[in-house]
Amino acid sequence: MEGVLAIWQRDITKFFRDKARLFGSFTMPVLFLLIFGGGMSGTMETMMAGNMGETAADFNYIEFVFPGIVSMTLLMTSVFSALSIIEDKDFGYMKEILVSPVSRISIAVGKMFGAASVATIQGVILFALIPFLGLSYDPLSVLQVIPFMFLLACALSGLGLLFASLIRSTQGFQMTVNILVMPMIFLSGALFPVNNLPGWMEAVVTVNPVTYGVHVMKNVMVDVENTPAEVAEAMGLNLSVFGQEVTVFGAVVFILIFAVLLALLATKSFSRANA
Amino acid sequence: MQAMIEVRGLTKTYKETDAVKGISFDVEEGEIFGFLGPNGAGKSTTINMICTMLKPTSGDILINGYDVSKEKNRVRESIGLIFQQNTLDTKLTANENLKFHCRFYNVPKNVREERIQEVLAIVDLTESRYSKVETFSGGMQRRLEIARGLLHYPRVLFLDEPTVGLDPQTRAHLWEYILKLKKEQGITMFLTTHYLDEAEISDRVAIMDKGQIIAVDRPSKLKDQLGGDIIELSTNDNDQALKEIHENVQDAEVTVHEGTIHIKVASSDAFISSFLKSLSIPVTKLNIRKPTLNDVFMAFTGRNIGEAGDI
Ligand SMILES: Nc1ncnc2c1ncn2[C@@H]1O[C@H](COP(=O)(O)OP(=O)(O)OP(=O)(O)O)[C@@H](O)[C@H]1O
Numbered sequence: 104m105e106g107v108l109a110i111w112q113r114d115i116t117k118f119f120r121d122k123a124r125l126f127g128s129f130t131m132p133v134l135f136l137l138i139f140g141g142g143m144s145g146t147m148e149t150m151m152a153g154n155m156g157e158t159a160a161d162f163n164y165i166e167f168v169f170p171g172i173v174s175m176t177l178l179m180t181s182v183f184s185a186l187s188i189i190e191d192k193d194f195g196y197m198k199e200i201l202v203s204p205v206s207r208i209s210i211a212v213g214k215m216f217g218a219a220s221v222a223t224i225q226g227v228i229l230f231a232l233i234p235f236l237g238l239s240y241d242p243l244s245v246l247q248v249i250p251f252m253f254l255l256a257c258a259l260s261g262l263g264l265l266f267a268s269l270i271r272s273t274q275g276f277q278m279t280v281n282i283l284v285m286p287m288i289f290l291s292g293a294l295f296p297v298n299n300l301p302g303w304m305e306a307v308v309t310v311n312p313v314t315y316g317v318h319v320m321k322n323v324m325v326d327v328e329n330t331p332a333e334v335a336e337a338m339g340l341n342l343s344v345f346g347q348e349v350t351v352f353g354a355v356v357f358i359l360i361f362a363v364l365l366a367l368l369a370t371k372s373f374s375r376a377n378a
Numbered sequence: 379m380q381a382m383i384e385v386r387g388l389t390k391t392y393k394e395t396d397a398v399k400g401i402s403f404d405v406e407e408g409e410i411f412g413f414l415g416p417n418g419a420g421k422s423t424t425i426n427m428i429c430t431m432l433k434p435t436s437g438d439i440l441i442n443g444y445d446v447s448k449e450k451n452r453v454r455e456s457i458g459l460i461f462q463q464n465t466l467d468t469k470l471t472a473n474e475n476l477k478f479h480c481r482f483y484n485v486p487k488n489v490r491e492e493r494i495q496e497v498l499a500i501v502d503l504t505e506s507r508y509s510k511v512e513t514f515s516g517g518m519q520r521r522l523e524i525a526r527g528l529l530h531y532p533r534v535l536f537l538d539e540p541t542v543g544l545d546p547q548t549r550a551h552l553w554e555y556i557l558k559l560k561k562e563q564g565i566t567m568f569l570t571t572h573y574l575d576e577a578e579i580s581d582r583v584a585i586m587d588k589g590q591i592i593a594v595d596r597p598s599k600l601k602d603q604l605g606g607d608i609i610e611l612s613t614n615d616n617d618q619a620l621k622e623i624h625e626n627v628q629d630a631e632v633t634v635h636e637g638t639i640h641i642k643v644a645s646s647d648a649f650i651s652s653f654l655k656s657l658s659i660p661v662t663k664l665n666i667r668k669p670t671l672n673d674v675f676m677a678f679t680g681r682n683i684g685e686a687g688d689i
């Protein structure tokens with residue numbers, strides 16, 4: 104346990120010490136919020152609420168996209184934080200860790216928690232923008248969603264750990280992750296609904312953990328009970344996979360299993376003696 | 379008494395290279411054991427296998443009685459490592475590097491502060507405790523790594539080329555620390571180096587070349603095996619001089635290295651005056667010395683290369 108905490112704490116300490124990175128990591132989601140939330144919201148609303156008729160006035164794109172952008176931030180930060188593994192290898196510190204008696208699962212979990220904490224902190228900071236965007240979520244729902252954000256971030260950093268263990272160079276890692284992160288965002292329902300897609304895209308949506316993350320975030324944050332059915336539809340509050348309605352509980356379980364599997368895979372990669 | 383490190387039939391084969399070819403040796407408790415060999419001899423590969431970082435292709439290793447392939451964590455607790463490359467986190471302070479190390483090794487909380495002060499004092503870094511490691515000189519970083527390696531009171535300390543890239547003064551200083559450690563803490567030390575003079579401080583030296591150990595013994599014994607003294611001389615015409623030497627001298631080994639003639643004799647006193655008289659060519663440089671490990675290494679590798687038919 105001490106090992107997990109030490110590895111976790113080191114990554115957090117370094118995150119807060121690296122001012123450039125700290126600043127840079129906020130610009131991207133804020134930019135997205137400005138573009139999608141401000142500039143494009145009119146267009147998106149007309150597009151998405153087109154066939155809604157009367158209730159169209161109730162549909163607010165910013166309310167739709169905000170949980171999506173928070174999820175996106177979690178995705179980017181979680182996955183990219185795994186870069187610290189490659190850096191640790193390059194700068195030799197990974198040897199100090201690997202040659203110590205810290206169990207391999209503690210190393211994997213410590214690294215996962217480190218990246219996930221950084222991502223969650225960033226996501227939570229975005230909540231500070233809620234009043235400025237003219238949104239009003241129930242504060243209790245917002246609090247409730249934070250532990251889930253951490254879980255989601257764990258799953259996504261697990262993905263980062265997997266890539267980091269397969270790819271040796273920093274550039275290679277950044278390229279691969281960039282290529283993978285884009286479809287994961289666009290095919291998750293974070294920025295626009297993912298209904299009526301061609302089959303192969305549908306398949307990506309189905310296996311994409313971000314889909315379930317976004318689903319839970321929206322359902323917890325948005326006041327589902329007082330949302331008209333058409334608006335709920337347009338907001339993508341109802342997600343179905345293989346003709347089955349996905350419940351919030353089901354989605355949480357999916358993410359949990361995903362996170363555990365990736366933690367085990369990362370443990371395995373740390374256990375190979377040749378590091 | 380059981381040896382601190384026991385290595386039996388250890389091999390490591392990479393795709394194309396046989397980096398280590400079936401070596402066996404023991405390291406006794408409390409001794410400084412030196413691994414000496416040129417670049418690419420397989421020293422780092424051997425050290426990495428002994429300290430659980432690299433899976434051997436075959437062979438057995440026991441440290442402190444624990445099997446390296448089966449009881450990794452027991453082994454890891456028993457050893458400290460100073461790697462060939464830096465493994466400090468330079469973005470953190472010295473203090474932070476040491477604190478994290480204590481936590482990785484489960485050093486009890488109530489002794490951490492005391493130990494940190496102790497190891498910093500050993501390497502003279504008490505003043506720099508709260509500075510970032512990136513502001514340290516190469517020598518200071520090396521010393522900090524040694525301090526860190528001692529924090530958990532390892533039974534064996536591995537030092538892989540601990541002085542590489544340091545200036546001669548810092549090197550000498552670092553060896554002082556290492557010897558002090560051996561004297562004060564009685565730690566078993568396993569070190570690799572390709573500086574021959576550094577290997578001299580070892581209690582025993584294993585000479586490694588091309589993945590094989592070609593000799594293991596006390597440095598003095600290895601040198602004694604060569605026997606007598608070495609006379610180095612240069613002349614205006616080395617070829618002519620060599621011819622004359624071969625004519626006049628029977629029981630001496632003569633070799634040429636970089637324009638200098640080396641003659642090994644049992645005793646230089648009796649030999650030198652008559653020898654010089656017998657030479658018709660003026661001598662431009664003359665030096666008489668005892669053999670060093672350098673001569674030992676040349677003797678061994680020279681013979682090896684000869685046997686392999688490379689020359
Ligand atoms: N990961 C690897 N893959 C393939 N070959 C390797 C690898 N690591 C080392 N080798 C080869 O194994 C041999 C022994 O290397 P090693 O690093 O053990 O030498 P060394 O004695 O430590 O040398 P140096 O004095 O340069 O540190 C070399 O020929 C090297 O090229």
Ligand SMILES: [Mg+2]
Pocket residue numbers: 421422423462538539
């Ligand atoms: Mg080496």
